[in-house]
Amino acid sequence: MTEVTCGNDSGPSPFDAIRQVHADGTEFWSARDLMPLLGYDKWERFADAIERAIASMTAQGHDPQVEASRLREPFGRTNQMGENFHLSRFGAYLVAMNGDPRKPEVAAAQAYFAIRTRHAETQLPELTPELLMAKALKVADATIQRTAAQLAQAESEVAELKPRAIVADRMLDASGDLSIADAAKELCRAGLTDCGERRLFKALETRRWIYRGKGDGKWRVYQSAIEAGYMSVLPQSHYHPKTGELVLDVPQPRITPKGVQRYLLEHGVAEYQIALPDVFEPAIGGQS
Structure with missing residues (x-):
């Protein structure tokens, strides 16, 4: 069992250590890197928790392609190709919430992502003008797509339930x-x-x-x-x-x-x- 802490003055959290950043400045966590920190040793079982998290975020109106984008990429020491997910902070939080509650690593992950989300909300990010523009464009595009999807869903339900x-x-x-x-x-x-x-x-x-x-x-x-x-x-x-x-x-x-x-x-x-x-x-x- 992997010992995981949220991180304090004695040292950084292991969740901070595996945090990555896209070219546009958005942060993400590789599901393959996150798996052992949540106490899982088999991808199939961890993938089940991810799928439950995707179902949850979809039901809440979030775009899985933004919060938990699925892709194939090399991983491990042999760099073999396999399924992976790039998780946003919110996506990683939902994965932790849908993990095995008996694992202390899962509880540590829940606390980490909840606390770090609160911390991020109270601080302004230091971004260059270019990154600010890129981030604004990405957020605007995601908002437009999400709104269009919500409108399409609402129209579909109106048509279905009209009689x-x-x-x-x-x-x-x-x-x-x-x-x-x-x-x-x-x-x-x-x-x-x-x-x-x-x-x-x-x-x-x-x-x-x-x-x-x-x-x-x-x-x-x-x-x-x-x-x-x-x-x-x-x-x-x-x-x-x-x-x-x-x-x-x-x-x-x-x-x-x-x-x-x-x-x-x-x-x-x-x-x-x-x-x-x-x-x-x-x-x-x-x-x-």
């Missing part, structure tokens, strides 16, 4: 995904009975969209429900009141407009024509 009916227009406004408490209130307004927050949690558990975690008993979302587009999660964290350290909390379960519609259709609600927002704003990674 169906659910709730009043205000239910699916630009607020996007709903907390379970807010979803329960809107379901009651739509005419459902027995739709309180606690009953909705139980109903979603019965549908195998959510489950209670062992040990802490907190609600968590099944990956299958995220991939189906019915649920999403909102990453949460807080700063320890005594130490000031960043503490990662269990992500908040949230139900998507598609999930609300599915729930209503199963209960026979068909009184209003659907009205979807122009662009969904799903829950994304970040600090709470």
Whole structure:
């Protein structure tokens, strides 16, 4: 087992040591380099964690080609060709979050990328004018592509769901995904009975969209429900009141407009024509 620390005054973190930078100044981590630092010795098992991370970032509206670009390149002492991923800081964080929670190396990686992300947010990067321009162009291009993809997805869902009916227009406004408490209130307004927050949690558990975690008993979302587009999660964290350290909390379960519609259709609600927002704003990674 590899001993991994987040890095402190006694020396740099091993995660800093494998950090690389593209020609345009953007940082990335090679998945092949990251694998042993997360306690994995087989690529196939580590690749499973990466695929789960890709599914998670896709469900949150991020572009996998930006956050976890897949490629083939030489690796190892023999420089043999094989699959690899160039992970952004956010991509590496999601890989750590989807890693084996029993591995102490995974916990160290989660803490490292969460703390370094916070640190990066509070400092201005030192970039040359050329790198600033290149970075601005890349961000603008990624934003345009992401917005176009969101528009295309929204138009596709409108066309697919047009014959169906659910709730009043205000239910699916630009607020996007709903907390379970807010979803329960809107379901009651739509005419459902027995739709309180606690009953909705139980109903979603019965549908195998959510489950209670062992040990802490907190609600968590099944990956299958995220991939189906019915649920999403909102990453949460807080700063320890005594130490000031960043503490990662269990992500908040949230139900998507598609999930609300599915729930209503199963209960026979068909009184209003659907009205979807122009662009969904799903829950994304970040600090709470």
